Amino acid sequence: xxxxxxxxxxxxxxxxxxxxxxxxxxxxxxxxxxxxxxxxxxxxxxxxxxxxxxxxxxxxxxxxxxxxxxxxxxxxxxxxxxxxxxxxxxxxxxxxxxxxxxxxxxxx
Amino acid sequence: xxxxxxxxxxxxxxxxxxxxxxxxxxxxxxxxxxxxxxxxxxxxxxxxxxxxxxxxxxxxxxxxxxxxxxxxxxxxxxxxxxxxxxxxxxxxxxxxxxxxxxxxxxxxxxxxxxxx
Numbered sequence: 001x002x003x004x005x006x007x008x009x010x011x012x013x014x015x016x017x018x019x020x021x022x023x024x025x026x027x028x029x030x031x032x033x034x035x036x037x038x039x040x041x042x043x044x045x046x047x048x049x050x051x052x053x054x055x056x057x058x059x060x061x062x063x064x065x066x067x068x069x070x071x072x073x074x075x076x077x078x079x080x081x082x083x084x085x086x087x088x089x090x091x092x093x094x095x096x097x098x099x100x101x102x103x104x105x106x107x108x
Numbered sequence: 109x110x111x112x113x114x115x116x117x118x119x120x121x122x123x124x125x126x127x128x129x130x131x132x133x134x135x136x137x138x139x140x141x142x143x144x145x146x147x148x149x150x151x152x153x154x155x156x157x158x159x160x161x162x163x164x165x166x167x168x169x170x171x172x173x174x175x176x177x178x179x180x181x182x183x184x185x186x187x188x189x190x191x192x193x194x195x196x197x198x199x200x201x202x203x204x205x206x207x208x209x210x211x212x213x214x215x216x217x218x219x220x221x222x223x224x
Contacts, residue, residue: 001170032209034209034210034211036153036211038153043203043205043214043215043216043217044145044153044203044205044211044214045214046210046211046212049209049210049212050209050210055210055212087152087153089153089155089210089211091209091210094209095141095143095158095160095167095207096155096158096167096169097143097155097158098155099145099152099153099154099155100152101152102152102153
């Protein structure tokens, strides 16, 4: 099975900061990667799919890039509602899926 | 609107089984797959398996093979996930999610507690 790692596991940032989260796959997955945001007590929310396609309704301050084994999620200017945990997910081995371990974004 | 509504919280004893339902509305049920994902307290997301609502084909995570069964009832647009031989480490919130590739619509989650 394809394994995903995320870095950092935890980051502390301020409102207005530019934030970048990295996701690495154990083997090449082309652009078959999605990003999710999860807030405490809530279901995850799809932010980006196909590595860089913004899901409808998601603010444009979120962006994704990468292909192969290395991917990034960038929040251009962190807003108060963005403090959450972010997960990457590989879709290359459809219909078998894997999530990364998550990155918690906390308030500095 | 497009939504998935799951059944309510469950408390089970070790060794028992649980069956969680996920009712879809607002879209053509058979045009998408349904995945099940669980999240133990304080932990990350774990993909459990996928079922095609079109033809019932399934694909389960290796660690759950033999204990999990996913089914659908197209007459009611409902997906089901049954987990057997429950253990304490099966305590988690269980989510269903519509899968077109990525998981774009999620249910609200069902808490399953396994305790003697």
